Amino acid sequence: xxxxxxxxxxxxxxxxxxxxxxxxxxxxxxxxxxxxxxxxxxxxxxxxxxxxxxxxxxxxxxxxxxxxxxxxxxxxxxxxxxxxxxxxxxxxxxxxxxxxxxxxxxxxxxxxxxxxxxxxxxxxxxxxxxxxxxxxxxxxxxxxxxxxxxxxxxxxxxxxxxxxxxxxxxxxxxxxxxxxxxxxxxxxxxxxxxxxxxxxxxxxxxxxxxxxxxxxxxxxxxxxxxxxxxxxxxxxxxxxxxxxxxxxxxxxxxxxxxxxxxxxxxxxxxxxxxxxxxxxxxxxxxxxxx
Amino acid sequence: xxxxxxxxxxxxxxxxxxxxxxxxxxxxxxxxxxxxxxxxxxxxxxxxxxxxxxxxxxxxxxxxxxxxxxxxxxxxxxxxxxxxxxxxxxxxxxxxxxxxxxxxxxxxxxxxxxxxxxxxxxxxxxxxxxxxxxxxxxxxxxxxxxxxxxxxxxxxxxxxxxxxxxxxxxxxxxxxxxxxxxxxxxxxxxxxxxxxxxxxxxxxxxxxxxxxxxxxxxxxxxxxxxxxxxxxxxxxxxxxxxxxxxxxxxxxxxxxxxxxxxxxxxxxxxxxxxxxxxxxxxxxxxxxxxxxxxxxxxxxxxxxxxxxxxxxxxx
Numbered sequence: 001x002x003x004x005x006x007x008x009x010x011x012x013x014x015x016x017x018x019x020x021x022x023x024x025x026x027x028x029x030x031x032x033x034x035x036x037x038x039x040x041x042x043x044x045x046x047x048x049x050x051x052x053x054x055x056x057x058x059x060x061x062x063x064x065x066x067x068x069x070x071x072x073x074x075x076x077x078x079x080x081x082x083x084x085x086x087x088x089x090x091x092x093x094x095x096x097x098x099x100x101x102x103x104x105x106x107x108x109x110x111x112x113x114x115x116x117x118x119x120x121x122x123x124x125x126x127x128x129x130x131x132x133x134x135x136x137x138x139x140x141x142x143x144x145x146x147x148x149x150x151x152x153x154x155x156x157x158x159x160x161x162x163x164x165x166x167x168x169x170x171x172x173x174x175x176x177x178x179x180x181x182x183x184x185x186x187x188x189x190x191x192x193x194x195x196x197x198x199x200x201x202x203x204x205x206x207x208x209x210x211x212x213x214x215x216x217x218x219x220x221x222x223x224x225x226x227x228x229x230x231x232x233x234x235x236x237x238x239x240x241x242x243x244x245x246x247x248x249x250x251x252x253x254x255x256x257x258x259x260x261x262x263x264x265x266x267x268x269x270x271x272x273x274x275x276x277x278x279x280x281x282x283x284x285x286x287x288x289x290x
Numbered sequence: 291x292x293x294x295x296x297x298x299x300x301x302x303x304x305x306x307x308x309x310x311x312x313x314x315x316x317x318x319x320x321x322x323x324x325x326x327x328x329x330x331x332x333x334x335x336x337x338x339x340x341x342x343x344x345x346x347x348x349x350x351x352x353x354x355x356x357x358x359x360x361x362x363x364x365x366x367x368x369x370x371x372x373x374x375x376x377x378x379x380x381x382x383x384x385x386x387x388x389x390x391x392x393x394x395x396x397x398x399x400x401x402x403x404x405x406x407x408x409x410x411x412x413x414x415x416x417x418x419x420x421x422x423x424x425x426x427x428x429x430x431x432x433x434x435x436x437x438x439x440x441x442x443x444x445x446x447x448x449x450x451x452x453x454x455x456x457x458x459x460x461x462x463x464x465x466x467x468x469x470x471x472x473x474x475x476x477x478x479x480x481x482x483x484x485x486x487x488x489x490x491x492x493x494x495x496x497x498x499x500x501x502x503x504x505x506x507x508x509x510x511x512x513x514x515x516x517x518x519x520x521x522x523x524x525x526x527x528x529x530x531x532x533x534x535x536x537x538x539x540x541x542x543x544x545x546x547x548x549x550x551x552x553x554x555x556x557x558x559x560x561x562x563x564x565x566x567x568x569x570x571x572x573x574x575x576x577x578x579x580x581x582x583x584x585x586x587x588x589x590x591x592x593x594x595x596x597x598x599x600x601x602x603x604x605x
Contacts, residue, residue: 029580035467068445073368125303127304127308128308130305131305131306131308131312132302132308132309132312134309134580134583134584134587135307135309135312135576135580135583136538136539136541136542136579136583137542138542138543138545138546138579139541139542139545139560139575139576139579139580140497140576142314142560142561142564143313143572143573143576144316145317146564146569146572147316147317147569148319149571219431223433226433226435227433227435227545227546229565230435230546230549231545231546231549231561232565233564246435246436246439249439250439250550253439253442253443253447254447257443260436260439260440260443263436263438263439264433264435264436264437266437267433268428268431268433268436271431271432272427272428272431272435273433275427275430276427286382
């Protein structure tokens with residue numbers, strides 16, 4: 001084992017365990033993790049939970065206030081709001097996670113290539129990234145969703161494309177910093193090619209800030225999906241999503257205020273969760289706060 | 291200084307070109323023939339051919355782009371399908387409404403965010419600091435369309451204090467105009483206030499631990515003079531530039547706020563255009579928002595240099 005291999009094998013493990021210890025010592029981050037985990041478990045187990053059918057309408061139960069049979073009331077078609085909230089968590093969380101995963105899976109390789117290779121490729125990628133960073137996130141997402149057509153999948157694509165420049169720029173900056181490190185120069189000196197260096201040395205070292213950014217962007221993406229669904233550009237009826245539930249609820253504010261309270265409260269809570277977790281991860285992974 | 295501004299203006303050109311290319315390409319995402327969308331119910335072959343010739347749709351795509359950008363530079367962003375008005379006229383009509391909303395929201399953000407940020411820094415690690423942190427986190431996490439709905443429910447429906455929707459131009463009835471805009475501005479400015487609070491707190495903490503503040507205290511200056519004259523004056527610089535940057539965000543945030551409070555502004559224009567498939571309007575609004583956003587970024591850069599003597603000296 002060379003010195004290079006040894007440092008690679010031990011340093012990240014030490015770093016990881018230190019970061020994990022700092023994360024679990026941070027009460028706010030743990031609270032964030034608990035909130036996110038609760039919503040995620042509810043969303044995953046939705047088909048198994050003893051709740052009403054979220055699409056089942058009932059003309060005898062239209063806009064009923066909370067009761068034993070409907071703990072948080074019913075909507076304008078007599079559907080159980082609790083069931084729709086839990087199924088809506090699936091749409092909102094999956095939109096947040098998948099759009100960020102898509103943005104990361106395109107943005108990180110492009111950012112690494114741009115930062116490591118430099119030259120004309122970097123120039124083109126950087127100019128395009130800067131241009132898209134100059135566009136407001138929601139306006140880009142609305143424009144894309146409008147032209148792609150309203151659907152949950154298209155709203156996820158629109159959000160991912162809007163978040164993409166953030167990840168390209170962040171990864172490029174990290175790749176530029178890592179590229180100048182001695183261990184990368186060492187890897188080059190022992191004859192490793194650009195692909196091997198980028199995958200084995202640059203990629204693992206750019207990951208921590210990407211992880212933090214991804215967690216915080218999930219929060220933004222959940223609000224963006226809810227916003228698009230609220231405008232009618234995301235999840236389409238009769239399927240449930242928190243944003244589309246709010247869109248309908250605003251028309252029944254005086255008759256059925258509970259229709260608006262719960263979906264918005266859920267968005268707020270889950271976004272708080274991701275923000276707390278993201279802030280905690282940033283503190284845990286920041287070497288300056290060691 | 292002028293060289294710096296000229297250089298920044300030149301750098302904005304490629305950014306604008308790329309954005310214009312994106313806005314132009316949006317049309318190409320539409321399935322089918324865009325002329326059929328433009329013509330609406332009218333399917334007369336002669337009209338379709340006329341529209342194809344007018345928008346150069348029989349030409350190769352690069353030629354179409356050059357024609358489109360040429361028209362845009364002359365102020366021709368096309369005609370709205372819905373109202374039959376030029377898109378530029380529609381935008382000019384709606385922009386003042388959104389600007390009033392954005393200005394009032396920015397005022398809210400500054401009035402709430404800066405004093406609370408200063409207070410949090412001065413009372414660092416106390417109950418007040420934790421409380422402002424919770425407020426900031428809530429401000430950043432609450433979806434503004436939900437906040438709007440909840441405020442309508444409480445302030446308008448239950449208490450009857452303010453109108454739930456509508457718009458009155460400021461110069462027609464200033465008092466009613468301010469009254470109708472009060473809730474929307476709070477909703478839109480709330481997240482910004484949270485961002486301001488966080489930035490002011492961290493800038494003030496940095497400044498308050500610096501040597502010159504320690505010297506000012508050692509000279510026997512009152513705590514008020516130390517905080518306001520020595521601390522805040524130096525911490526305010528990044529806040530001013532941040533305000534310019536965030537003003538651009540307000541234009542985007544207005545989309546949802548205007549929708550909830552039925553304000554006939556820029557944001558409502560784009561949403562209505564999306565649902566009536568009025569694509570020329572969508573393209574026009576996106577292009578204008580991007581230009582506004584880039585201009586605010588440029589202003590932020592220039593302000594930073596103008597207000598920072600060290601930066602000015604280094605130019």
